[in-house]
Every structure is written in structure tokens, then in C-alpha cells.
Amino acid sequence: MRLSLLLATLLIVPAAHAQSEPAADAAALQQRLQAIDADPSTAGAAAYERLQARQALASLAAARSNQRASALQIAQWRVETAEIAARTERSRRELAELERQRSQLLVEASRQDAVRARQEAERLRIQAQIQAEEAARLRLAAEEEGAARQQAETVLQGVASGEAAKLRAARQREAELRRREAELLRSLED
Template identity: 55%
Template sequence: MSMRRIVPLALGLVLAALTAVTAFAAENPVVVQLNQRLARLQSDPALAEFAAYEKLQAQHAVIAFDKARRSQRETLQYVAERRVEIAEIAARTQAARREADRLDRTRSELLVEASRREAERARREAERLRVQAQIQAEETERLRLAAEAEALARQEAETTLDTVAGQQASRLSTARQRELKLAREEAELVSGAKLPASKFESRGEVFTLGADAFASGSAKLSGGGNASASALAAYLQANPKARARIEGYGDKQTPGQRRADALRDALAAGGVQRNRLQSAAKGAGTKARALEVVITH
């Protein structure tokens, strides 16, 4: 397929995309403004046939910005604005180059004509026009490269900031884990009992008590259950801002709510304020899981 057929096809695709996305993004004024700039560029008779690839890149960037999540919108808006600017600059650059080519041809014609008439004057005029067009093209190209460099520098800065933020979050998490480890050790020393096994989940730090924490067929805490309750109460007192949600799992003889209430009452008796405690039933339990204590710090 020849270039004379490829270029109009690409430009037609750009115009179609502009029409569709402008209608879709009517509620986003920034997207509308960017699409209007691309539409004006496409409708300009002097620039419409130039920079088809840059226009497509700009339109893709506008679409990505319009569909972006809130956390990405600032970055993608910046990229979309730079892409539109690059498309405008590229179109003017290519138009200037074509004009320079036309002026070169004009120069040749003037030289032929000048051989019969005022050769020197015609040559100087053609040269002046050529240099002027070249300067304009070089300045436009410089602006395009500067815009690309600015976009890349911003992306690198954002990447660096994301890396630093991730490192800081990791350090904070490590410090928090160390702090909780010391709080667990303190609670075990104060209570003279071991804390139940725990793990960290998205809902918080989860301690699990098995069925042996209760007397057989009863919601009354066993000796081991009371020891675990004492250790948990000391742990909550070592973390005064923490709250506990006690989730009870029942069996045929003992409802889960009664088990959760029994541990809640034991924690309150151990000195934990009741407004920091919440109990609830969570269905059927097993030998390994009769209670879960979810502590949010």
C-alpha cells in the first residue's frame, strides 16, 4: 500500500477516535479540552495530514487518563497533556519541513530564472527563506525534545518517590512488628502465661483458642483458657489503643456467642475497658478453633 493511501487512512482513524472519545468524556472537562485540541489540530488544513502517529499516541493517552483510577489520574493527566503537546509540535514540525522542502524547490526555480535576470538577488532571497524555515523547524524540534525530556524526568521523579515511600512503609511495618513482639513478651511476663498462637491478616492480628480453652460441654473457661485470657488482657493493656473483636465458634452443646461472651467478660475482669471489646458468634467451631480474637492496633 502506498504512502498516499496509508496517511489518509491513519488520519481518518484519528478523527474517528477523537469523535467517539469526545462524546464519551463529556463529563470530564480536562478530557474534553484535550480532545478539542486534537480536533482543532485535525481540522486545521495546514496541519491535518501530519503527525498521524503522534496524534494516535495522544488519543490513547487521553483515553487512558479518562479511564484511570483516582490514584493514577494526576500522573496520566500529565502524560496525556504532554502527548497532546507533542502531537501539536510534531504536526507543526512536519509542516515546517514540508515548507522547507517547498522553499528548496522554489530556490532551484529562482536560480534558473535568475540566470536570465537578477541571479544574485534571487539566490539571496531563496537562501534567506530557506534559513528562516530551517530555524523554525529546528526551534520546533527543540521544543518537542524538551517536552519529551520533561515528561521523562517527571516519570523518573515519581518512580523515585514511589520507591522511597515503599521503603518507608517497610521500615514502619518492621518497627511495628518489633513493637508488638515486645508487647507480647511484656504481656507474658506480667501475666505469667503464654499468649495463644497468632497471625497477621488484613482484618488485624488474629489469636486462635481451641476447644480445650473451655470446660467440656460448657462455655466456662478452663484453666488453660483463663491463662490465655489473662495473657490477652495484659497484651491489650500494653496496647492501650488496640481494640478486640471476639468471635465465638460453637458446637452442639455450647453456642458460639456464649463462648465469645465468656472470654469478653474474662478480659474485662482482667482490666480491659468494655468499650474496647466486642463479641459475636461466627458459626460452627472445631477442636482447634473455638474462639478467634481479632485485635486491631
């Protein structure tokens, strides 16, 4: 029994409240609609939905008492639709702005990657140039050393040839001296 009374009270109070406060409900809906208009982030958004909400509020104000509940429900739906559409439009704009910022960040990252790649290429080019210069210097030093070695060998060969020629000459002279000595000894014996 108490439960029945409580349920009846709960059902009657909102209905009585809805009938006693139609002007307050309309004013609250009007304030919600004005809040959408006043918010700079949603002011230009959902124009069609806001127009429909205004028309629904105008219909609510002109509605007879027996049509007031359904007009109020329609006005509430239209205001909610305008709010949702305005938030959706604001979210789309924010998303577009975030996408633009993301694109800018990607372009900046690509630019920085290109700068780093150019710097790395320049570093590698300089390193390769240094290595090429070092290789050329070593090659030149090896060529100079080879030329010096060849010259030393030529000198040594020249010295060796000269010494060999002197040795041959000395042997020939010695042989000549022996031959003369042998001739002298023969002539003394004869």
C-alpha cells in the first residue's frame, strides 16, 4: 500500500510540476539555446538545428494547454539536437585544427629530418674527402719511397758494377803482371 502511494506520488509530482512550470521550462530551454549562441566556439555552428529549436520554442509559447506537453517535449528535443549539433560542429572544427597542426608538425619533422640528412651527408662527404686525401698522401709517400728505393738500388747496382769492373781490371792487371813476370823469368833463364 505504501509502495503504491509512493509510486503514485512520484508519477503525479512530475506531471504537476510539468503543468505548473511550463514557463520556467520554456525559459530554461531558451537559456540553453542562448548559451549555444553566446559560446564563441559554437556561435556559428548548427544554424539549421538552432532555427528549428527557436521555431519549437515559438510553437511552445503559442501552444494551447492541451498541446503544451507535446510542444514542450518537441522543444526539448530540438534544443538538445541543436546542442549536440553545435558540439559536434565544434568537435569537427577542433579535429580539423588538430589535423592541420598535425600536418604542420609532420612537415616540420620532415624538414628537420631533411636538415639532419643533409648534415649527415655533409659529414660523410667531408669524412670521405679526408680519407681520399689521406689515401692520396699515403700513395704519394709510397711512390716516393718506391722511387727512393729504386734510386738506391740503381746506385747500389752502379756501385756494384763499378766495383766489379775495378775487380775485373785488377784481375786483368794481376794476370798481366804474372804474364810479364813469367816472361822476365824466362828471359833471365835463357
